Amino acid sequence: MRWTKTFIPTLKESPLEAEIRSHRLMLRSGLIQKLSSGLYSFLPLGLRSLRKIEKIIREEMDSHGAIELLLPILQPKEIWTQSGRWDSMRDLMLVAEDRMKRSFVLGPTHEEIITDLAAKRIRSYRDLPKNFYQIQTKFRDEIRPRFGLMRAREFLMKDSYSFDTTDEAAQKAYWNMVDAYRAIFKRCGFKFKMVEADTGVMGGSLSHEFMVLADSGEDEILVCSKCDDAFNREWAVSRGANASSKSSEPSQKGGVCPKCATPYEILRGIEVGHVFKLGTKYSAILGAHYLNEQGVQNPCVMGCYGIGVSRCLAAFIEQNSNEQGILWNRALAPYEILILPVMMENLTVKESAENLYHQLKEQNFDCLLDDRGERAGVKFKDADLIGFPLQVTLGQKLMDTGQVEIRSRFHSKTELVNLQDAIGVIGRVLEEMAPL
């Protein structure tokens, strides 16, 4: 892609409203644009990274046996009254009315809908197990949207729901998803912890959260160095672990590990994933039954699993950036390679850049050509701000010796190579960052 053909509105100064670094950088680097509180447009660059996360999620979900479908966003109120959550989740639901004054919930989650599907279409133990997933926009009337994509009112989520015949099978499905989640977050390049959590409004009996470690995280994680176990605060409190009450100083050590009584360390994290073993709570109420081998009707045993896709983007930037800009890894970068010709008026420079760009494109490299007529400083600053993993600079002086500069932000090193060797070196350096 050419810079002048896509749309990358970068900002020199950062809007005052952005309080945390990831939010500032997403605004400044032209990834997102705010429409209103908690509502953001994804601009071309932001969308590319978002799609890359989705791709990783799809690949791992598919390879772990989940199957993709797409459920309606608009859900009739009745199904929520039937499940009993019209009342319990009322204040976080956005509701729309049609011309007949029928009320519809804008899907904050989809347990009711998927269970309804199972009730209508799953008959026999032969139809099970099943694990359905979708990647879709969710709506929640957050009490306080904040930090850009971190807590938005409209956000992209991957949600999946497993249906099994027995508790043991459901248990297996649960740990299979845990496995998938570990793979997904690893591929995204997160430093994360899996923590034991409470089940909250979801109901159910078993739950883990996946936390991306970051000082700006909204959640506290209690980590036991001895068991290498981690818990969120609610969990620890509910097990009588004497968690220090709302410690104002993060350094404050409070309480001990509920399992081995070792004092635990307190870290902060951003919740990017949450898995629940639901049991038969929804299937029983909404009639998702199956017939077993003996012809006896039983409710399906369910689990549900969420990933905040758009939040992952914010979390990644929070963890991989400095005030100068983002430090994309290869997996999530909007483009892996930036070709940066300095001084486009110089024909040799311009043509060499064009040639390199076309060759890279032919070989399916993921690259962007900064073909703007901007001065060097402007281009370099934008490149640093967005933070492409690999930057190829072509300039007049180096051109005289037939060389280009290849800079890897990942290795934080720069090497000079002959133009004709450039593609080979680019391929090699990318491999070093992350093998395909």
Add this chain to the structure above:
RNA sequence: CGGGGUGUGGCUCAGCCUGGCUAGAGCGCUUGGUUCGGGACCAAGAGGCCGGCGGUUCAAAUCCGCCCACCCCGACCA
């Protein structure tokens, strides 16, 4: 929802307390020229019913009231 704060060109802000010319600055944008490896310089421009409504006054960005939006702190969540 409670507490605090802010609304003046695309962005950052000054002006408001102590009402009074055609409402300012920097950045960004447009045009021309000089520049050209780290956010250049000169010149000329475009762009604002000062968040909205009402009130006070000869006169309101400025004072008063109501409303709205946005941000920050608390309880919820991916």
